Amino acid sequence: MTDQSSRTRTRWAPAVWAALSVVLTGLFGAARVLVTPRFYFADDSEVGSFGQWWQLGDRLLSGRLPILDPHAWQAGNYFAEGQWGLLNPVTWLIAVTARWAENPVVHVTIVKIAFLMLMAGGVCLLARSFGASAPWAAVAGVLVPLGGFTVYMDAASWATGLFNAAVLPWVWWGLRRSVESLRSPLPYLIASYALITFGYVFGVLILVVILVESLVRAIVARDGGRAIRTLLASAWGALLTIAVYLPGVLTAPVTERAGFHVINTRFLNADLSDLMSAASPTATASVGSWWGPETAAPLVYVAWLLPIIPLFLPMPRDVVRRCIPLFVLLALVTVVVIGPSEIGAIRWPVRFMPYVCLTAGVLLAVMATHAFPARVTRRRVWWSLLVLVIATGITYANTPGQWRWLALVMVVQAIAIVAIGYIALTRRIRRDGQRTGLAAAAAVAVSGLLIIPQLAVFPYTPLPKFGVPDSVARMQSILPDSPDDAIVVGDIYAHGGLDASFDERLMGNLWYLSPTRVSSLYTVLPYSTFSKDLCMDLRGATCADALDTLWTRDAETGLPVADLMGVSTILAIKDTFPEAPVPPDGWRLVSEGEFTWLFERDEPVPGAGGVAWTGRGTSVTVVDVSETAVSFRVDEIGDDARVVLARLDYPGYTIDGAEHADPVREWLLTVDASDARPGDVITVSFRPPGLPLMIAASALCAVILVAWPILQHRWRRRAETAPDGLGLSEELPVPATGPDTRD
Known part of the structure; x- marks a missing residue:
């Protein structure tokens, strides 16, 4: 016993x-x-x-x-x-x-x-x-x-x-x-x-x-x-x-x-x-x-x-x-x-x-x-x-x-x-x-x-502590009624740690919790020309010039950058803008908080994803817009056949019925519809670049997942039936002690 x-x-x-x-x-x-x-x-x-x-x-x-x-x-x-x-x-x-x-x-x-x-x-x-x-x-x-x-x-x-x-x-x-x-x-x-x-x-x-x-x-x-x-x-x-x-x-x-x-x-x-x-x-x-x-x-x-x-x-x-x-x-x-x-x-x-x-x-x-x-x-x-x-x-x-x-x-x-x-x-x-x-x-x-x-x-990490709310419900109450899309301008770190500031704003990916779509999110892959144009860092902070950029007309299209992006709400950080910025026509200051200024359009525009601008003499009608695709019917082709979409020009976009043009402002996805005719439907769709290779790699992974355990079982049985167990190496045993070499 x-x-x-x-x-x-x-x-x-x-x-x-x-x-x-x-x-x-x-x-x-x-x-x-x-x-x-x-x-x-x-x-x-x-x-x-x-x-x-x-x-x-x-x-x-x-x-x-x-x-x-x-x-x-x-x-x-x-x-x-x-x-x-x-x-x-x-x-x-x-x-x-x-x-x-x-x-x-x-x-x-x-x-x-x-x-x-x-x-x-x-x-x-x-x-x-x-x-x-x-x-x-x-x-x-x-x-x-x-x-x-x-x-x-x-x-x-x-x-x-x-x-x-x-x-x-x-x-x-x-x-x-x-x-x-x-x-x-x-x-x-x-x-x-x-x-x-x-x-x-x-x-x-x-x-x-x-x-x-x-x-x-x-x-x-x-x-x-x-x-x-x-x-x-x-x-x-x-x-x-x-x-x-x-x-x-x-x-x-x-x-x-x-x-x-x-x-x-x-x-x-x-x-x-x-x-x-x-x-x-x-x-x-x-x-x-x-x-x-x-x-x-x-x-x-x-x-x-x-x-x-x-x-x-x-x-x-x-x-x-x-x-x-x-x-x-x-x-x-x-x-x-x-x-x-x-x-x-x-x-x-x-x-x-x-x-x-x-x-x-x-x-x-x-x-x-x-x-x-x-x-x-x-x-x-x-x-x-x-x-x-x-x-x-x-x-x-x-x-x-x-x-x-x-x-x-x-x-x-x-x-x-x-x-x-x-x-x-x-x-x-x-x-x-x-x-x-x-x-x-x-x-x-x-x-x-x-x-x-x-x-x-060291009671805590040396990394920043922003003091964001410990309540999801509280964060979901930020920008509850503002029109999509929204963007934050200014130094978002200025009031980090001040609990009251989070009654007016969020930071980084916490904006996903807001009922309003906000683009000032966290990324590990900042889009070079976009982030430079808006002087935006990887967490969504910008310099003061970003507001001017949004409200300034683009030289090539004649539209404000905010229009090209489909922005209808701008939240400005007071630390960067101590005095209330003067909005252009079509915008108004709807509220002043302790930490922010909130601007909205008089008439909201469609958000990102769709058609933002067409060239001189060219007109199109949007047929369908989703996160990964947009389709539009050509109504007329003019001297400038470009169609600008409110999307970043990422690798992975394909255009059916037209050609890819140089991006406006070096970051806006632009379509050249020169070869299209009135009535044609052009579809722009996105798939992760390299998707066929990804699918092939995943399929081969599935083969290995199924085949290796089967092969392993056969190899083990063969090794166990070999006269001396040849080819089967077990994990080494743990000796209790080594030789005694004590002085």
């Missing part, structure tokens, strides 16, 4: 440790909310993510998938935007729940903490696949989601970055079990689908590195089966990448993402001395950003446990060989983090820090598994303490003003290192399993303890 109970406990121990890691990660994440209720609702999550999810959820609940919205102008090309996650069921779930939510702060907080917990579970599984014991894998599962960049940038603001970092461990684990062990590829296929269709490229780049390393290792080992499986995994990822990213790539030439350059402005990248702060949860290092040469957050913090690595050295040769993928990825992402700040469209390389944390955490767990407690010596404890002192000294040299917190953290780390060393060396605990469990528990406890000084120094 006792033996049976012991076997049961042993069988369930890994699951218990993993569950403990996931639960503690959730608790640690929630602890930040107790200090800063809006910790996970800042910057892009405030004015970007929630409004985007709300709009996507609204479309999904009405049975539509958004493709293009001409009323949103430069923010309305959804497949090109990528990060809308239009093909991602996880994003759909988040979006639908956002549409049902009344409190955006609560909704976003739950989503963020859930993904941190998901990350912890994936790290545990990945560490186990590399040979880490359950307790040390759980330690890694706790440490990795506590990485400084993950907590203070991705989790606080950049949601898609968090989603990528949370799913990547699951992808890697699924890849290893299907490629290395001939197990079902479905976990890899599902996880990698989620990763790629989130639309955030950084995790996809990491996956490319992992796949290439796996293929090279298989080729070097002359393992044809493993190489074929890696190629299948790579083909799946590549085809998905085409389906998700091709529209953005083909749209880039008309956006601010066009061109390729390599520069180093020292913006959100680190240097070698910064990496010495990787073990300090309260050190800022010298990572430059919007606030100058130092950012008030521990962006390069990896894990407080890093100085303990000498305790686990040297690594056995077979363990080093098994950890080659970890070493390769760790070296590469470290080089990228300290590399140029911009390489083409890839900006701000410190965004790769979550993957430094991932590889370092898993590697630490594997090293501890094979060295603790047998390889731990007093001498190595002293070496670990020396490394801690040196790292803290270099960190102090970079940020001397933080010496009090650095000293406090160093003392806690030193005590923890000594305690772990004592657990390994004491003779009072005879069983190695008990020592390992106690040491892992101590490491997890210290991880939670160090959140306290970290929150004392």
Whole structure:
């Protein structure tokens, strides 16, 4: 009976440790909310993510998938935007729940903490696949989601970055079990689908590195089966990448993402001395950003446990060989983090820090598994303490003003290192399993303890906090009766943080919640000529000249730009326009608020999407207008056969019955109807550029999804029936201890 109970406990121990890691990660994440209720609702999550999810959820609940919205102008090309996650069921779930939510702060907080917990579970599984014991894998599962960049940038603001970092461990684990062990590829296929269709490229780049390393290792080992499986995994990822990213790539030439350059402005990248702060949860290092040469957050913090690595050295040769993928990825992402700040469209390389944390955490767990407690010596404890002192000294040299917190953290780390060393060396605990469990528990406890000084120094993200309303109903009450379409002009950031200002206006994608269609939305792909013409940034802020531009007649068409855009409502920010602007004929000031001026037309015009202007002597009648198409019948063709549409001239438009002309103002879609005759119907329609390739890639993905599991099953059966199991490589077992080399 006792033996049976012991076997049961042993069988369930890994699951218990993993569950403990996931639960503690959730608790640690929630602890930040107790200090800063809006910790996970800042910057892009405030004015970007929630409004985007709300709009996507609204479309999904009405049975539509958004493709293009001409009323949103430069923010309305959804497949090109990528990060809308239009093909991602996880994003759909988040979006639908956002549409049902009344409190955006609560909704976003739950989503963020859930993904941190998901990350912890994936790290545990990945560490186990590399040979880490359950307790040390759980330690890694706790440490990795506590990485400084993950907590203070991705989790606080950049949601898609968090989603990528949370799913990547699951992808890697699924890849290893299907490629290395001939197990079902479905976990890899599902996880990698989620990763790629989130639309955030950084995790996809990491996956490319992992796949290439796996293929090279298989080729070097002359393992044809493993190489074929890696190629299948790579083909799946590549085809998905085409389906998700091709529209953005083909749209880039008309956006601010066009061109390729390599520069180093020292913006959100680190240097070698910064990496010495990787073990300090309260050190800022010298990572430059919007606030100058130092950012008030521990962006390069990896894990407080890093100085303990000498305790686990040297690594056995077979363990080093098994950890080659970890070493390769760790070296590469470290080089990228300290590399140029911009390489083409890839900006701000410190965004790769979550993957430094991932590889370092898993590697630490594997090293501890094979060295603790047998390889731990007093001498190595002293070496670990020396490394801690040196790292803290270099960190102090970079940020001397933080010496009090650095000293406090160093003392806690030193005590923890000594305690772990004592657990390994004491003779009072005879069983190695008990020592390992106690040491892992101590490491997890210290991880939670160090959140306290970290929150004392950095209670919130350094990214902007706009203080947007925590009520969906309140945001839906903004511009309730204004005629479509509307645009905001002026500095939208001027009154950020002032709650009363949100009784008159919204920001970024929160405008999706307004009953009026407002084009001043958030985009990651600003349309170059449009944004320059209206001096508009990616969140919809403009300079003062934008109002003059809207009310000034275009030299080529003779119509005001507002007419060409179909704008009937203008909301002007008072900080930019202290005195009431004088509207032209046909417009009137309908209300003055504390923060805004509201102008409307006397007679509203049709909004964006339809015909805005026809050339001299040319007249047409609009037959039908939808988000992705407009049809019009030619009534007369004059000397100037151009027809201007109130749409941006995006790649992907096709014109049936006429030709594409140079865009008016370099951004308005323009049709040349010279070859048409009266009575002809011209149809202008939009499809994401590269759609045939996207469909073909998706079809091939479907083939792989069906064929690979079948082939995998046959390969496994063949390997199992081989005389010596040739070709079947199971995951490596986890040894209890290494050889005893204690002094």
